[in-house]
Amino acid sequence: xxxxxAYIVAAVLFIFSLGGLANQESAKRGNWLGIVxxxxxxxxxxxxxxxxxxxxxxxxxxxxxxxxGVMAARVGMTQMPELVALLHSFVGIAAxxxxxxxxxxxxxxxxxLRVEVFIDVFIGAITFTGSIVAFLKLxxxxxGKPLLLPARHMLNLAALITSVVLAVIFASGGHMWALLAAIxxxxxxxxxxxxxIGGADMPVVVSLLNSYSxxxxxxAGFMLENDLLIVTGALVGSSGAILSYIMCRAMNRSIWxxxxxGFGADAxxxxxxxxxxxxxxxxxxxLGADVAIALAGAKSVVIVxxxxxxxxxxxxxxxxxxxxxxxxxxxxxxxxHPVAGRLPGHMNVLLAEANVPYDIVLEMDEINCDMPTTDxxxxxxxxxxxxxxxxxxxxxxxxxxxxxxxxxxxLVIVNxxxxxxxxxxxxxxxxxxxxxxxxxxxxxxxMEKVVxxxx
Amino acid sequence: MKLGVLRExxxxxxxxxxxxxxxxxxxxQGWEVLVQTGAGEAAGFADAAYTAAxxxxxxxxxxxxxxxxxxxxxxxxxxxxxLGKLRPGQTVIGQLFPAQNAALVQRLAEQQVTALSLDRxxxxxxxxxMDTLSSMANITGYRAVIEASTQFGRFFTGxxxxxxxxxxxxxxxxxxxxxxxxxxxxxxxxxxxxxxxxTREAAREQVQSLGGEFLTVTVQEAGxxxxxxxxxxxxxxxxxxxxxxxAQAKEVDIVITTALIPGKPAPKLWLADMVELMKPGSVVIDxxxxxxxxCDLTRAGEVVVHNGVKVVGYYDxxxxxxxxxxxxxxxxxANFLDExxxxxxxxxxxxxxxxxxxxxxxRGEKRELRPLPAKVSAPAAAATTAxxxxxxxxxxxASTSSAxxxxxxxxxxxPMSAGTKQAxxxxxxxxxxxxxxxxxxKPDAIVGGxxxxxxxxxxxxxxxxxxxxxxxxAPALHTPLMSVxxxxxxxxxVGGMMVGAASHEGLSTAIVLAILATFFATINIAGGFLVTxxxxxxxxx
Numbered sequence: 001x002x003x004x005x006a007y008i009v010a011a012v013l014f015i016f017s018l019g020g021l022a023n024q025e026s027a028k029r030g031n032w033l034g035i036v037x038x039x040x041x042x043x044x045x046x047x048x049x050x051x052x053x054x055x056x057x058x059x060x061x062x063x064x065x066x067x068x069g070v071m072a073a074r075v076g077m078t079q080m081p082e083l084v085a086l087l088h089s090f091v092g093i094a095a096x097x098x099x100x101x102x103x104x105x106x107x108x109x110x111x112x113l114r115v116e117v118f119i120d121v122f123i124g125a126i127t128f129t130g131s132i133v134a135f136l137k138l139x140x141x142x143x144g145k146p147l148l149l150p151a152r153h154m155l156n157l158a159a160l161i162t163s164v165v166l167a168v169i170f171a172s173g174g175h176m177w178a179l180l181a182a183i184x185x186x187x188x189x190x191x192x193x194x195x196x197i198g199g200a201d202m203p204v205v206v207s208l209l210n211s212y213s214x215x216x217x218x219x220a221g222f223m224l225e226n227d228l229l230i231v232t233g234a235l236v237g238s239s240g241a242i243l244s245y246i247m248c249r250a251m252n253r254s255i256w257x258x259x260x261x262g263f264g265a266d267a268x269x270x271x272x273x274x275x276x277x278x279x280x281x282x283x284x285x286x287l288g289a290d291v292a293i294a295l296a297g298a299k300s301v302v303i304v305x306x307x308x309x310x311x312x313x314x315x316x317x318x319x320x321x322x323x324x325x326x327x328x329x330x331x332x333x334x335x336x337h338p339v340a341g342r343l344p345g346h347m348n349v350l351l352a353e354a355n356v357p358y359d360i361v362l363e364m365d366e367i368n369c370d371m372p373t374t375d376x377x378x379x380x381x382x383x384x385x386x387x388x389x390x391x392x393x394x395x396x397x398x399x400x401x402x403x404x405x406x407x408x409x410x411l412v413i414v415n416x417x418x419x420x421x422x423x424x425x426x427x428x429x430x431x432x433x434x435x436x437x438x439x440x441x442x443x444x445x446x447m448e449k450v451v452x453x454x455x
Numbered sequence: 456m457k458l459g460v461l462r463e464x465x466x467x468x469x470x471x472x473x474x475x476x477x478x479x480x481x482x483x484q485g486w487e488v489l490v491q492t493g494a495g496e497a498a499g500f501a502d503a504a505y506t507a508a509x510x511x512x513x514x515x516x517x518x519x520x521x522x523x524x525x526x527x528x529x530x531x532x533x534x535x536x537x538l539g540k541l542r543p544g545q546t547v548i549g550q551l552f553p554a555q556n557a558a559l560v561q562r563l564a565e566q567q568v569t570a571l572s573l574d575r576x577x578x579x580x581x582x583x584x585m586d587t588l589s590s591m592a593n594i595t596g597y598r599a600v601i602e603a604s605t606q607f608g609r610f611f612t613g614x615x616x617x618x619x620x621x622x623x624x625x626x627x628x629x630x631x632x633x634x635x636x637x638x639x640x641x642x643x644x645x646x647x648x649x650x651x652x653x654t655r656e657a658a659r660e661q662v663q664s665l666g667g668e669f670l671t672v673t674v675q676e677a678g679x680x681x682x683x684x685x686x687x688x689x690x691x692x693x694x695x696x697x698x699x700x701x702a703q704a705k706e707v708d709i710v711i712t713t714a715l716i717p718g719k720p721a722p723k724l725w726l727a728d729m730v731e732l733m734k735p736g737s738v739v740i741d742x743x744x745x746x747x748x749x750c751d752l753t754r755a756g757e758v759v760v761h762n763g764v765k766v767v768g769y770y771d772x773x774x775x776x777x778x779x780x781x782x783x784x785x786x787x788x789a790n791f792l793d794e795x796x797x798x799x800x801x802x803x804x805x806x807x808x809x810x811x812x813x814x815x816x817x818r819g820e821k822r823e824l825r826p827l828p829a830k831v832s833a834p835a836a837a838a839t840t841a842x843x844x845x846x847x848x849x850x851x852x853a854s855t856s857s858a859x860x861x862x863x864x865x866x867x868x869x870p871m872s873a874g875t876k877q878a879x880x881x882x883x884x885x886x887x888x889x890x891x892x893x894x895x896x897k898p899d900a901i902v903g904g905x906x907x908x909x910x911x912x913x914x915x916x917x918x919x920x921x922x923x924x925x926x927x928x929a930p931a932l933h934t935p936l937m938s939v940x941x942x943x944x945x946x947x948x949v950g951g952m953m954v955g956a957a958s959h960e961g962l963s964t965a966i967v968l969a970i971l972a973t974f975f976a977t978i979n980i981a982g983g984f985l986v987t988x989x990x991x992x993x994x995x996x
Contacts, residue, residue, distance in 0.1 A: 014943050018928075068979065087978075213941065214940065
C-alpha cells in the first residue's frame with residue numbers, strides 16, 4: 001500500500017516536473033521535482049515488503065549513478081546532442097534486459113504477458129540501436145548522409161511482418177528463439193531507420209528516440225502491471241512525440257517522413273532541366289576587419305547561430321562580440337530557428353553556457369518581422385535555416401519550411417568554413433544575394449578576428 | 456568585343472563611367488576596354504592607371520569608331536556632333552532619361568544604335584546591383600550633409616564645453632528615399648537631431664531604424680507612387696504639409712529636400728515664406744535643383760543667400776566625390792554588362808525583365824518604355840558607414856509570397872492542420888470504442904482481463920496529460936525538456952529492480968539481467984538529471 005502511495009506521489013511529481021520546464025523561472029524547480037520523484041520511486045522499490053536484493057543490485061545502483069554523474073559532469077555543452085542520444089540507448093537496452101529477465105524468470109507466462117514482453121523488448125531494441133546510430137552520426141563517426149538501401153520501405157515492411165509472425169510464435173509456444181530473433185530484427189530495424197535519415201532531420205530523430213524510450217518504459221509497465229511505469233512512460237512518450245511534431249511542423253515536413261526515413265532521400269524534383277547548372281551568381285568575400293567596420297556603424301545587429309557555431313565552440317567569442325557591441329550602445333539580438341543545431345533548443349543551451357542573457361535570444365517568429373530594420377545580420381555556421389529557396393523555389397527539398405528572412409536586412413555576413421552546402425546538402429541562393437558578404441573560415445577564428453578589430 | 460569608355464561631356468562633371476578598379480571584372484567578362492584620353496582625369500584616375508589595369512587609351516574618335524558598346528554616365532546633348540559618328544548596331548549605355556530626352560532618343564534612333572538606359576533598370580531585388588540611381592543617390596545624400604556642414608557655421612553635435620553649451624543642430628529631411636535616408640544616417644552620425652518627412656507610410660520604419668524622427672501629416676492618403684517615388688498629393692494634403700513645414704521651419708537649422716516626381720518638374724515644397732521663417736545662418740540644401748528645385752528660391756548650381764539663410768542649389772554631389780562615385784557606377788555597369796552576358800555571350804534578351812526595362816532602342820527601333828513596376832516598397836536605408844557600398848538597399852519588391860506559416864510553439868498553440876486534427880479525432884474515437892468493448896466485455900474473453908483495462912485507462916490518461924503539459928514549454932527549453940524526460944524514462948529502473956527482487960535464490964540468469972538493466976537505467980537517470988541541472992544553471996537573464 002505504501003509502495004503504491006509512493007508511486008502515485010512519484011508520478012505526480014513527474015507531471016509537475018515536466019510542467020515546470022515550461023519557462024525559465026520554474027525550470028530548475030522542475031528538474032528538482034523530477035529528481036525527488038525518481039528518488040522516491042527507487043527508495044519505495046527498495047523498501048517493498050518482502051523483497052530481497054542481491055548485493056550486486058546495490059552495487060549496480062551505485063556504479064550506474066557514479067558513471068552517469070561523471071559523464072554528465074565531463075560532457076561539453078557542444079556534445080550535448082550526442083550525450084542525449086547515448087542516454088536514450090541505455091533506456092532501450094535496459095528495457096530489453098528487463099523483458100528478458102522477466103521471461104526467463106517466468107517461463108510459464110500467459111500468452112498475454114508474452115505479447116507485452118514482446119512489445120517491450122521490440123521497442124527497446126529499436127531505441128537501443130537507433131540511439132547508438134544517432135550518437136555516432138552526431139559526433140561525426142558516421143556521415144550525416146542518409147543511407148539509402150534499395151527498396152528500403154519494402155525491407156522495413158518485411159522486417160515488421162516477420163516480427164509479427166515471430167510474435168505469434170512466441171506468444172503461443174513461448175519459444176525463446178523467436179523472441180531472440182525478433183530482438184535481432186528490431187536491432188537492425190533501429191539501425192536502418194536512423195541511418196536512412198538525412199542530417200537535416202537529426203533534431204527530430206533525437207526527439208523521436210526520446211519518445212520511443214518513453215513508449216518502451218510504458219510497455220514495460222504493462223508487462224509488469226506497474227502503473228508508475230505506465231504513467232511515466234506515457235508522459236515521456238507523448239511529450240517526445242509532441243516535440244517531434246512541433247519540430248516537423250517548423251520544418252514543414254510530415255512526421256511520417258521522418259519516422260520512416262523519407263527526407264533527403266529522393267533527389268530534389270528539379271533535375272538539370274530547370275535547375276541552374278552554373279552557380280547562381282557571384283560570391284563576395286569580406287574580411288573580419290571590414291565586418292568590424294560595418295558592425296561599428298550599425299544600430300541593430302542580429303546574430304543567427306547554427307551548428308557551425310557549436311562545432312567550433314564559438315559561443316564564447318560570440319558572447320564577447322555581443323558584449324563589445326552592446327557596450328557601444330548597439331542593439332544585439334539572437335535569432336533562433338526551431339531546428340537550428342542538432343537538437344531542439346540546442347542553440348539556446350550553448351548561448352546560455354556562454355552567459356548570453358536569455359532575454360535577447362529570440363525565436364524565429366519573434367524576430368522575423370524585425371529583419372527589414374536590421375542593419376547587420378551575422379550568420380554563424382547556419383545554412384538551411386536562412387535559405388530563401390525555402391520560400392521561393394518549389395523544387396527545393398526544403399520548400400515551405402519557414403526560414404529566418406535574413407536577406408531582408410541591410411547587410412548579411414555569412415560565416416562558413418568552406419563553400420560547401422548545408423547539412424541538408426542544398427545550395428543556398430542567399431550567398432549570391434547583393435546584400436550578402438561571405439566571411440570564410442572557422443567560426444571561432446573568424447569571430448575572434450572581428451572582436452579584435454572592434455577593440 | 457570592345458567596350459568604349461567616353462569622357463563625360465557635361466560641364467563640371469568629374470565622374471567617369473568606369474574606374475580602373477572595375478577593369479579586372481570587365482576583362483574577366485571578356486571585354487577589350489578602350490578608354491578615351493583623360494576620361495578619368497577629373498576623378499583622379501590618370502590614363503596610366505587605366506593602362507596598368509589592362510585598358511588601352513585612345514582618342515574620342517577612335518573609341519567611337521572601334522567600340523561595340525559605349526558606356527557613359529550622363530546622356531550627351533541631342534545636338535552633340537559626336538552622335539553623328541555612331542554606327543548602326545553599336546550599343547550605348549548610360550543614364551539617358553529617355554522620357555525627358557525625346558530629342559536625344561530620336562537622334563539615336565536615326566543612327567540605328569541600340570540604347571540601354573541605366574535609369575530604367577527596374578527596381579527589383581535582383582537588379583539592385585545595377586541600380587545606378589540608388590548608388591548615386593546614396594553618395595548624394597551623404598555629400599549633401601557634408602556640404603550643409605560647410606555652409607553651416609556651427610556644430611552638428613551638442614557639446615558642453617568650458618566655453619559654453621552648444622545645442623545640437625536640428626536637421627529636417629524632406630523625402631526619405633535613398634538620398635534622404637543616406638543624408639539622415641550621415642547627419643545622425645555627426646550628432647544632429649534628425650527628422651524626416653515622407654508621404655509614404657513605408658518610410659516610417661526605415662527612418663526610425665536609422666534613429667530619425669518620422670514626421671507625416673494626418674490627412675489619410677497613401678503616397679506610394681511606385682518605383683520608390685512618391686506620387687503627387689491632393690490639395691488638402693499639401694496644405695497640411697505646408698503647415699507642418701512652417702512649424703518646422705522655425706525650429707530646424709538645416710533642411711534637405713529630396714522630392715522628385717519622375718518625368719516632371721520637382722514639386723515646390725519649401726516656399727519662400729518658409730525660408731523667411733528660418734533662423735539666420737540656417738541652410739537649405741535642395742537636392743532637386745536640377746529638376747527645378749523643391750525650394751522657391753533655389754538657383755541651380757548656386758548658393759543663394761536670402762534673409763541670412765543659405766539656399767544651396769548644387770546638383771553635382773556625386774561628382775564632388777568623383778572617385779568613389781565612378782567606382783560604384785563602374786560596378787553597376789559591370790553588373791549590368793554581366794546581365795547581358797558579358798563580351799563572350801552578349802545577347803539582348805527581351806524576356807529578361809531587367810534588360811527589357813532598360814531597353815530604349817533596339818538597332819534604332821523604339822521599344823516601349825514600360826512604366827516602372829508599381830509594387831515596390833520605399834527604398835530601404837543606406838548604411839553610410841564603410842559597409843560595402845552595394846549593400847545600399849534600393850527599393851525591394853513587396854513580398855508577393857503569402858506570409859510563411861508560423862511555426863507553432865507552446866504559447867501560441869497554433870491550430871493544427873486539419874489532417875492531423877482528423878487523425879487525432881479518429882484515434883480518440885477508436886480508443887474510446889476499444890475501451891468500452893474491453894470494459895464491458897467478459898473479462899476472461901480478453902487477454903489480461905480487467906487489470907489490463909485499468910492499465911490501459913491509466914495509459915491513455917497519462918498520454919493526454921503529457922500532451923497537455925508539453926505544449927506549454929518554451930522552445931528555448933526544448934533541450935532541457937528532452938534531457939529531463941530522458942532522465943525520467945529511466946523509471947524503467949523500477950522494472951529492473953522489481954524483477955530482480957522477485958526471487959531470492961542467489962544469482963539466476965534473470966537476476967543478472969535485471970541487475971544489468973538496473974545498472975544501465977541508473978546511468979541514464981544520473982546522467983540525465985545532472986546534465987539538465989548543468990544546462991539550467993547556465994540560463995540567466
